[in-house]
Amino acid sequence: MAKHETPLLDELEKGPWPSFVTDIKRQAEKSPQCWDILGQLELSFKERITHWKHGGIVGVFGYGGGIVGRYSDVPKRFPGVEHFHTIRLAQPASKYYSTKHLRDICGLWEKYGSGMTNMHGSTGDIIMLGCRTEALEPFFYELTHNFQQDLGGSGSNLRTPANCLGQSRCEWACYDTEEACHHLTMHYQDEIHRPAFPYKFKFKFSGCPNDCVAAIARSDVAVIGTWRDNIRIDQAAVKEYIAGNIPSNGGAHAGRDWGKFDIQKEVIDLCPTECMWMEGGELKIDDSECTRCMHCLNVMPRALRPGADQGATICCGAKAPILDGAQFATLIVPFMKVSADNEFEELIEFIEKVWDWWMEVGKNRERVGETMQRIGLPTFIKVMDLEPIPQHVKEPRSNPYVFWSEDEVEGGWSRDVDEFRARHAA
């Protein structure tokens, strides 16, 4: 039986879609503190202001992350949400669980918290919503000792790394995203659990440019699978697609009749770099122009595969709009071998170079993408010991400006200009 009148929230149950209000009401039958979430939210809707306070010294001993403090500023009216802390649990690589493990985790959360979860949060972690300060340590003890699971990242820490399911299920994966994600998670335990940086830092791993974990939009270091050689073409399968014997897009659009497959219209004309054509009944690709957009591979997976010389592209500096606007990551390294054979040495060296620079020059609460923007890409490229390449420039053909440094110019900045002008009028 509802504890508070919630006429405004009840409106949100009327549509045909699932409603969080219905979900919370259902959970409140088991965990009565959930009624107070609804009560406080109704008050916020009415008054158009939040009644949550954040922050504080909540945490478990030795950890400086994984728990986000939340308190009500109207605890007398809503005692069930006086403390309502969020706990982040690190998800396993690719989010593979047994159903038993998920049931166990949910059971544990009903024992110590509200039972409400967010599976998974945009960070990647499992989000456990709502518990009191005194429940944190016993919950953490059981989580780690009985279920071998750990807290995720929060605050100015390395956040829980995330990856696409990669080679475990996907034929497009150009490196082992699970191994990379797991290895770096173990390697950087200290950075995940204890604050290390001016602000949050994320890396995410996608096996190919389809970028199923949206690494390019969400991570400070995005590791996105790619290939250096040519797209592998099976010309016999191309003919089968043209003849309509293999459904395009793996049959994904089979729910409606789109007419006969037209390779010109559906593939060649949609290639963003216009680098494909038919010649003598065969599909041709000028691979030097291909930007790995994945469109043609997605449409004809049985005819086209990524090349065999595989690795990853590294992009830096994505972030959501907190201070300035949102921004995508910028290409920094077009191709890097990413391999467990050398324990991801090259990638680790890259990441630590970024950290050393950002920790030194980054301002408090500044993401590395903002630091890059403030100081400029030329400096960042230099700090990373890389040579500038046309791909670092947004429009290299219309923006040819080069900034020379003194040691690159004959005579430096102090050469005798009058002497030069005497020979060569301005």
Added chain:
Amino acid sequence: MALSNEELKAAILKKAETAPKPQLYIKDFYACDPDSKPRVIKNAANDLVKEGKLMFWSSGSTTMYAMKDRIKNEEGESGVN
């Protein structure tokens, strides 16, 4: 010459004790020893937390350091995630 780990820890504690605001960013400690790399200073500050001399204070999005007895209570305040 960079400070030794013990000297660095003492300098960090002094800063945490005397700074006008109780919560400090990790960057606020960099000035304790300009010759130490930021990651060395970070490790020294985290050691002090393990020893119970400093504690983490979190807004959810940012984590700061504070001396235990300079923070009144564990109530939150407003901020962003």
